[in-house]
């Protein structure tokens with residue numbers, strides 16, 4: 001191995017965009033900082049990988065938990081294979097030019113089988129490329145593989161009691177798909193190696209590869225040197241269709257309930273009657289206005305980890321929503337779907353949830369249809385774009401939490417937080433954020 005040895009992640013990076021691989025090797029200081037959301041995705045991947053090891057119990061971790069000790073891991077993998085170990089986790093291989101780790105390696109009755117674990121709920125094309133490269137490296141390193149498979153999360157699994165690892169994961173054979181790809185790998189590899197040897201940054205414009213299938217970690221560097229083209233909607237002039245806005249107002253029925261939910265997703269379901277990546281509502285904010293321009297009353301709920309928040313959430317919500325009056329939300333698909341899921345998972349509430357749907361009015365629609373638009377909205381109809389354009393005195397910018405993803409991550413962090421002061425601060429931040437979401441809707445409606 002040498003400093004230009006191509007690892008699996010380098011290969012995938014380089015085939016997606018050679019410039020990204022160049023920057024990774026020669027200008028790593030330009031790499032974007034890892035965001036809270038990306039770190040959470042990495043952590044999820046790690047946790048899911050660890051859990052999937054239980055599908056093949058009794059293995060030994062060849063990396064000893066540290067992927068930076070590559071030479072040691074390769075030697076240990078060879079030693080374990082030589083000693084007759086039949087299940088190896090994080091097995092490492094290199095042929096000098098290439099390098100990879102394989103999540104799980106199993107000696108089955110007819111030979112070695114390799115299993116790569118992904119936290120996604122379906123096989124994606126770039127994951128097939130991952131596995132094709134791993135097969136290439138492992139077999140070139142001298143270990144014949146009978147088969148190679150992807151292990152991914154089964155989003156149809158519903159937890160009842162203890163976690164059922166066999167049902168949580170789906171194993172899909174990739175052997176047929178990756179064998180025909182083997183001839184192309186040396187060609188791609190050679191071109192990446194030549195690019196690195198030449199040491200010149202490839203001249204590649206920004207394009208779909210920058211965000212697909214995941215955001216590149218040199219976005220800021222490339223955006224500085226070649227800014228994205230201006231969104232054509234940004235130049236759109238202001239518009240106001242008062243008839244349509246009046247019609248929206250006419251269809252509302254007092255009292256008005258301005259409602260917003262926050263949710264959290266777990267790759268591995270934490271609660272009975274929940275599925276992988278299901279959005280679990282843990283918080284709502286509700287502003288009640290009895291009469292036009294009348295005073296506001298605020299109701300809220302915030303769950304307490306690790307308890308399943310859903311039963312208390314829906315009990316509290318149903319109590320405050322009453323039996324009549326419009327329920328105003330921003331993007332009704334989101335709130336309606338969460339309510340339908342609660343009705344499905346907790347059927348005892350379904351008869352009380354069902355009548356709510358006829359009362360829901362989606363405040364996002366007039367903005368999506370551009371019945372009210374200003375250039376300050378920058379072509380967007382998200383609440384975060386509409387609010388500063390119409391109600392500049394109300395802002396998220398002073399809040400610790402400024403968007404829903406961050407709210408979910410803050411709530412998730414409460415699961416492992418034992419510091420009462422830190423817990424109190426986080427809860428306060430969550431309450432302020434969600435309350436502003438519904439207050440924003442009150443103030444935006446006033447602009448109609």
Ligand code: SF4
Pocket residue numbers: 016017019020023204205206207209210211216217218219222
């Ligand atoms: S931002 Fe786009 S062009 Fe720049 S290195 Fe990444 S993928 Fe390549």
